[in-house]
Amino acid sequence: MAVNFRASARKVWQTAASIKTGVVLLILVVIFSAAGTIVLQRPNTEPDEMQNAYSPQALRILDGTGLTDVFHAWWFLTLMILVSCSIIAASVERFPNAWRYFSRPYKYPDESFRRVLYPQTSLAIADEETGLVAAERALHSLGFKPERVVREDHFGIFAERHRISEMGVYIVHASLLLIFFGAVVDGIWGWRGTLNLNEGETSSAVELRDGTTRTLPFAIRCDQAGQENYKDGSPKKWWSKLVVVKDQREVEKKEIVVNDPLVYRGVRFYQSSYGPNGKVEKFSITATPSSGSGEKREISLGVHDTVPLDADTTVRFAEFIPDYAVRDGQVYRRSNELGNPAAHLVVSSKASGKSFDVWFPPLDEIADNSKAPYQLQPADLQMGHFTGLQVSHEPGQWAVWTGVVLLGIGLAFVFYVVHMRFWAVPVRDAKTGKYTLWIGGSANRNRDAFGQRFDDLVALLEETLRTIPKTSPSEQVATVAGH
Amino acid sequence: MSRVKAEQQQPTTGMTLIVLVGLAIAFLLFMAFLNVVKSGNLLSETNLLFAALIFYAGAGALYLGFGVTGTESYVKFASLATWLGLIANTAAVAHRWYEAGHPPFASVYEMLLSFVWTLAALTLVAEKKFGVKVIGTVTMPVAIVGVVLMQLLRTDVHPLVPALQSTWLHVHVTLAMLAYAACALSFALAMMFLIQDNMKTETFLAVTSASTLTIYASIVLTRFENWGGLSLVAWNPEQKSEVLLSKGVRLFVTIPDLGWLMTLTLLVVASPLVLYGLARWKNNDSFLTLANRAVFISILLQVMTLVMFLVRARDGRYPSLDADGLFATSLAASPFILSGLVGGVFISLLYLLLLWRRPDLERLLPNADNLDRITYKTIGLAFPLLTLMIAAGAYWANQTWGSYWSWDPKETWAAITWLVYAGYLHMRVTRGWRGRRAAYFAILGFAVVMFTFFGVTYLKPGLHAYA
Numbered sequence: 001m002a003v004n005f006r007a008s009a010r011k012v013w014q015t016a017a018s019i020k021t022g023v024v025l026l027i028l029v030v031i032f033s034a035a036g037t038i039v040l041q042r043p044n045t046e047p048d049e050m051q052n053a054y055s056p057q058a059l060r061i062l063d064g065t066g067l068t069d070v071f072h073a074w075w076f077l078t079l080m081i082l083v084s085c086s087i088i089a090a091s092v093e094r095f096p097n098a099w100r101y102f103s104r105p106y107k108y109p110d111e112s113f114r115r116v117l118y119p120q121t122s123l124a125i126a127d128e129e130t131g132l133v134a135a136e137r138a139l140h141s142l143g144f145k146p147e148r149v150v151r152e153d154h155f156g157i158f159a160e161r162h163r164i165s166e167m168g169v170y171i172v173h174a175s176l177l178l179i180f181f182g183a184v185v186d187g188i189w190g191w192r193g194t195l196n197l198n199e200g201e202t203s204s205a206v207e208l209r210d211g212t213t214r215t216l217p218f219a220i221r222c223d224q225a226g227q228e229n230y231k232d233g234s235p236k237k238w239w240s241k242l243v244v245v246k247d248q249r250e251v252e253k254k255e256i257v258v259n260d261p262l263v264y265r266g267v268r269f270y271q272s273s274y275g276p277n278g279k280v281e282k283f284s285i286t287a288t289p290s291s292g293s294g295e296k297r298e299i300s301l302g303v304h305d306t307v308p309l310d311a312d313t314t315v316r317f318a319e320f321i322p323d324y325a326v327r328d329g330q331v332y333r334r335s336n337e338l339g340n341p342a343a344h345l346v347v348s349s350k351a352s353g354k355s356f357d358v359w360f361p362p363l364d365e366i367a368d369n370s371k372a373p374y375q376l377q378p379a380d381l382q383m384g385h386f387t388g389l390q391v392s393h394e395p396g397q398w399a400v401w402t403g404v405v406l407l408g409i410g411l412a413f414v415f416y417v418v419h420m421r422f423w424a425v426p427v428r429d430a431k432t433g434k435y436t437l438w439i440g441g442s443a444n445r446n447r448d449a450f451g452q453r454f455d456d457l458v459a460l461l462e463e464t465l466r467t468i469p470k471t472s473p474s475e476q477v478a479t480v481a482g483h
Numbered sequence: 484m485s486r487v488k489a490e491q492q493q494p495t496t497g498m499t500l501i502v503l504v505g506l507a508i509a510f511l512l513f514m515a516f517l518n519v520v521k522s523g524n525l526l527s528e529t530n531l532l533f534a535a536l537i538f539y540a541g542a543g544a545l546y547l548g549f550g551v552t553g554t555e556s557y558v559k560f561a562s563l564a565t566w567l568g569l570i571a572n573t574a575a576v577a578h579r580w581y582e583a584g585h586p587p588f589a590s591v592y593e594m595l596l597s598f599v600w601t602l603a604a605l606t607l608v609a610e611k612k613f614g615v616k617v618i619g620t621v622t623m624p625v626a627i628v629g630v631v632l633m634q635l636l637r638t639d640v641h642p643l644v645p646a647l648q649s650t651w652l653h654v655h656v657t658l659a660m661l662a663y664a665a666c667a668l669s670f671a672l673a674m675m676f677l678i679q680d681n682m683k684t685e686t687f688l689a690v691t692s693a694s695t696l697t698i699y700a701s702i703v704l705t706r707f708e709n710w711g712g713l714s715l716v717a718w719n720p721e722q723k724s725e726v727l728l729s730k731g732v733r734l735f736v737t738i739p740d741l742g743w744l745m746t747l748t749l750l751v752v753a754s755p756l757v758l759y760g761l762a763r764w765k766n767n768d769s770f771l772t773l774a775n776r777a778v779f780i781s782i783l784l785q786v787m788t789l790v791m792f793l794v795r796a797r798d799g800r801y802p803s804l805d806a807d808g809l810f811a812t813s814l815a816a817s818p819f820i821l822s823g824l825v826g827g828v829f830i831s832l833l834y835l836l837l838l839w840r841r842p843d844l845e846r847l848l849p850n851a852d853n854l855d856r857i858t859y860k861t862i863g864l865a866f867p868l869l870t871l872m873i874a875a876g877a878y879w880a881n882q883t884w885g886s887y888w889s890w891d892p893k894e895t896w897a898a899i900t901w902l903v904y905a906g907y908l909h910m911r912v913t914r915g916w917r918g919r920r921a922a923y924f925a926i927l928g929f930a931v932v933m934f935t936f937f938g939v940t941y942l943k944p945g946l947h948a949y950a
Contacts, residue, residue, distance in 0.1 A: 019909055019910075019913045019914060022909065023906055023909060023910065026902050026905065026906050027906075029902060030899050030902050030903065033895045033898065033899055034895075034896075034899060036890065036895060037892035037895050037896060041890075044891075070890075071890040183888070192885060192886060258883060259651075259879075259882045259883050260882070261882070261885065268885055270882075270883065270884065270885045272884070390884060390885040391885070392885035392886060394881075394885075394886075394887075397881065397887065400877075400887060401878075404874040404877070404878075407870060407874070408867070408870065408871060408874070411866070411867040411870055412867065415863040415864075415866070415867060448856070
């Protein structure tokens with residue numbers, strides 16, 4: 001029974017670690033992600049639009065299966081977890097071997113290895129020492145650090161470069177896991193929302209995407225916000241001057257623009273929009289006495305402000321309606337969007353106790369524009385603005401960016417860094433008693449370019465062998481010359 | 484006997500082609516010259532692009548001629564034409580950059596400009612460095628389609644909206660163009676491999692027919708109207724935008740008769756597949772000969788459909804089912820149908836190229852093993868570039884919207900592209916997929932790239948709406 005269990009566990013493990021599983025999972029991810037771009041997704045579609053696009057039955061099925069929100073569906077998450085498991089299993093399965101290969105480099109090639117290795121060649125040498133020295137020198141001049149391998153009964157030369165390349169693929173997979181990890185951390189502890197601030201307003205309530213509100217442990221004040229335009233009127237730049245207020249103290253200040261957020265305690269504030277908030281900041285008017293005698297005056301006032309026009313008369317800015325409609329002699333506020341604005345001013349006289357409703361535009365039936373003791377003319381209307389901020393907290397993003405950097409490094413190792421190894425072993429022919437130097441090389445990728453390199457090494461070695469005998473005993477010269 | 488005859492004929496057919504291409508270039512240059520004299524501005528961007536188009540087209544024709552006849556002198560001329568086209572293209576990019584004040588990456592038009600440039604440059608690199616002489620046979624048509632699409636898309640310089648004013652955008656888009664061009668190159672190399680690998684053309688016959696069938700079926704199924712019309716999105720020429728009835732609902736106009744033509748083409752395009760099926764079923768090769776003829780007829784019909792589509796949909800006013808009156812349309816309103824039609828012709832021509840494979844062509848290409856290895860190398864270049872492109876995009880999104888991944892369609896499709904190539908690498912490295920299967924994978928990868936580049940932008944506006 002136990003054996004059975006172990007056997008089946010082993011089988012499950014091997015299935016998880018197999019490339020086939022990995023590729024099948026990748027194909028599933030591809031299919032479902034593609035579905036997520038073809039079926040309209042709830043998070044970025046208005047409910048009406050969903051209803052228009054699909055019949056109620058279809059919508060019920062799509063909603064039930066999670067196809068209208070693929071990327072947040074439980075089965076998509078499960079799929080991603082399975083992908084991670086597959087990566088982990090595949091790496092764990094293969095890593096020990098690779099690690100052995102990496103940590104204990106194969107320095108002395110045995111006979112069977114020497115027989116099959118390609119490329120390889122043999123050169124005639126006078127004796128073992130000459131061959132080893134020549135190999136050392138040649139490898140040195142090619143920029144390698146050759147190492148003399150001494151075993152009990154044999155010795156040789158080993159040189160290698162970029163062994164780290166063997167680890168590249170593990171770096172890539174580990175960095176992918178790191179990115180997934182960061183994304184999961186953000187999915188659990190991160191949040192995103194919006195915060196709209198009028199100029200001068202302070203707030204710490206962020207409206208999250210699901211409609212709830214999150215209160216920050218500090219507040220944000222917008223001192224000023226603005227927009228710069230191109231000549232054709234399209235927006236060029238939005239900016240806001242933000243202040244972080246904590247315990248009544250200003251702790252940080254920054255002018256943010258799009259692409260340059262304010263970061264405080266891991267919470268990021270991004271400039272995302274800018275526009276009129278439908279509120280009047282300053283309304284400038286000119287007032288001329290209806291009697292004709294007296295000066296023309298310019299005054300400006302905010303909503304609910306009262307300004308004296310002379311000793312007896314005052315003007316009050318009663319109301320501003322960003323979008324008005326008139327029905328049955330009444331003025332209604334149709335919406336809060338700035339579309340069809342109307343301003344209501346009241347001119348009153350203390351002495352007579354009368355007051356006159358002045359409307360801009362001069363609405364028939366309701367407005368007393370001409371009857372008022374002062375004729376008012378609108379000069380300028382300054383609207384207040386709000387700045388739209390995206391607020392987000394992503395505690396996992398450091399894992400993500402680290403993962404991305406590692407991924408880049410890993411891929412560079414995988415594709416562009418070649419692990420090259422060279423061996424040189426002096427071999428004595430049992431019959432003739434003559435020595436030859438066996439040279440072999442191996443590279444883990446880009447083998448054709450490596451072949452060229454190997455040929456270069458051999459040419460250099462031959463050259464070196466020719467120069468060495470000058471300092472050696474004469475009998476060795478004879479041996480080399482014999483070939 | 485026939486072989487000898489073919490070789491004797493070569494110089495004459497070769498000369499004919501050179502002369503024809505030369506004449507065509509001269510004619511086009513003459514027309515362009517007239518145009519320039521009329522507009523009075525020699526170095527305008529349109530003229531530069533037109534020059535690039537002429538040279539690329541000439542190069543494409545010569546490469547194709549080389550592919551078909553195997554006359555080596557063509558390659559020199561083709562290479563020269565590519566160089567000239569690249570120079571004109573570079574000037575157009577520089578002009579655009581100067582005029583806009585930012586690198587040309589802000590709209591589909593500008594990205595196409597950069598893409599075509601990269602593709603032409605990489606073609607020359609592949610030719611000089613890897614010795615893949617006929618690579619232009621595949622890449623030049625892609626470049627031509629790119630330039631033609633550019634002429635149809637909007638060309639005004641738009642100022643950058645705030646979200647696009649970032650160095651990371653330039654990094655992101657530059658990487659994207661490099662990656663996509665490398666993908667295009669790997670696709671071309673995979674095609675060369677298939678030519679060299681003596682594969683059975685029948686398999687490709689079925690694939691070709693099935694893909695063109697898919698294109699026409701999707702057009703006919705979604706756009707065919709009752710009285711044989713074809714409905715297209717209405718276009719407002721002043722605003723250079725689609726006409727919206729209400730939020731998210733586009734107005735369609737119906738071009739009469741074009742629907743019938745599309746249906747006819749659909750049937751003809753389907754016939755090779757049917758004949759192929761018959762050949763397999765009855766085990767009778769004579770059906771295959773018929774099928775090859777059907778492909779030839781389908782190309783003629785496809786070209787005719789394309790021309791009719793270009794003529795009717797370019798401008799003109801047509802009635803609509805949803806609103807009274809006549810409305811304008813433009814090719815720019817239907818880029819997806821247009822790409823589909825051009826793609827269909829392109830795929831079928833590639834099949835013809837396979838049919839016309841000749842022993843001398845095989846001699847001139849690097850051997851299959853080498854082509855396979857170079858394809859892998861190109862993907863080894865494209866894959867890290869794709870990775871970095873996605874990473875730079877994520878970083879930019881994080882700087883702009885406060886989120887590095889939003890699952891917007893373009894992002895998702897970029898990830899899908901990445902996964903497809905990741906699949907290729909895994910199958911190759913661990914399962915030893917070489918040769919034909921690897922080549923199919925490379926072709927599939929490029930198809931996904933093309934969809935990500937063109938398809939997604941038009942199908943689903945998302946965060947990348949301006950791109």
